[in-house]
Amino acid sequence: MRLANKTCIITAAAQGIGRATVLAFAQEGAHVIATDINLAALKQLQQQSNRIEIELLDVTQVEQVVDLARHYPYTDVLFNCAGWVPTGNILACSQEQWHQAFKINVDSMYYMIRAFLPQLLLRPSSSIINMASAASSIKGVMDRFAYSATKAAVLGMTKAIAADYITQGLRCNAICPGTIDSPSLQQRIEHQAEREHRSREEVYQQFISRQPMGRIGNAAEVAALAVYLASDESAFTTGTFNHIDGGWTN
Template sequence: MTHMFVKQDVRTKLFTFQPSQCIMGRLDGKVIVMSAAAQGIGRAAAIAFAKEGAQVTATDINGEKLKELESYSGIKTKVVDVSKREQVEALAKEMDHIDVLFNVAGFVHHGSILDCEEKDWDFTMNLNVRSMYLMIKAFLPKMLARKSGNIINMASVASSIKGVPNRCVYSTSKAAVIGLTKSVAADFIDQGIRCNCVCPGTVDTPSLRDRIQARPDPEQALKDFLARQKTGRMCTAEEVAHLCVYLASDESAYVTGTEHIIDGGWRL
């Protein structure tokens, strides 16, 4: 029990507070909309947001996996393909207001430019970049109407930050995400809008495991991934989620137009 003395009407009164009654989440009252929430970084972030008091609308195309999030208080789910303009606009119309937009959806193509067919290029750029364009364009007007908003985009160290073998179109798309982030931040900074991006290195997610299993020699592929980690291990989705909570919170109120690298020193 904590005691506090307060001067009132020239008399000193003793008030008592229960610490548990004073605890607030870092995201209390914030309305967050996010994509790719069914697994990996998106799932970890949705749970972390909700645990900090946010009201989260978690979207994904994987409805079965998405439903698993409904057991968490503060999370509601909706199947949305964020590469489809009509679905994105329909989602935006359902929201009275939004505090934070978190764009996570993306795809990792393996190969150099010679391994990248036109269909691979188009699919990657459509999902990794155009989906963010659609989401921001749909939700930004709601933020501008309130002169307050926070956009977080998922980029990568494999981008304009670091050249990575066999990540040609993926790195190109993530470099575009960094450019998109800075452009939005610069255009709307004086209207109460912040925009930042998260740039992870190698994160141990179901997506990564699937890509490892798809290689001709999965055991060697895993060894290769681990060998390039200067810390001796891969990042966890939960570690990235901690950074996302900071960016979604008012603790980062003076932060905009920046890349936030979380790669265990891989770029060094």
């Protein structure tokens, strides 16, 4: 019960890391508000625990974000998990793709943090967790131009929030995953296989081959890190970039 009596908002909660974190938070005693644009998947998730409440939310729509914050005025933890992974280098990145990447990966966090910050500051020990990436802090990754740029912005935002509110009981940290098995990864594998006229297994093995541990990570492992950052166990931790990448960036 490491998160007992805490109310936690999680975006992109219907699948992947978001879904695993909802379940981990609920297991640790939190009241979890799981948000996503996929209502059917949210309803399935809600059946897993009576500590899970669901809300349909498009994080790119500021009016929806503001309404959500009004509906839940007592929030202890905000986990900004929503994101999009566009592929391609700078020459393959259209202006539309560039703006869409920032809209989903950066603007949405700006909306969420601005909306929930006043109430977070009223809580005795509040925490913001931002989803970044190992591809933005240390490791350069081919064909991830727009994605890496947006996740670098997330790291800057995390540092700024941590510095501005360090004396007011609010902590802000980022999680920087490496390659994690998720629906998003499976979609990228499928698209890459089609584009390169290769089998899905070949592309999957390519992802594994770049991992020093010889495997990719799983969503539950990232969720365990999120539990720590949400809990009072991390009370002395703020402004950090937490790599969970199987040694990929070593």
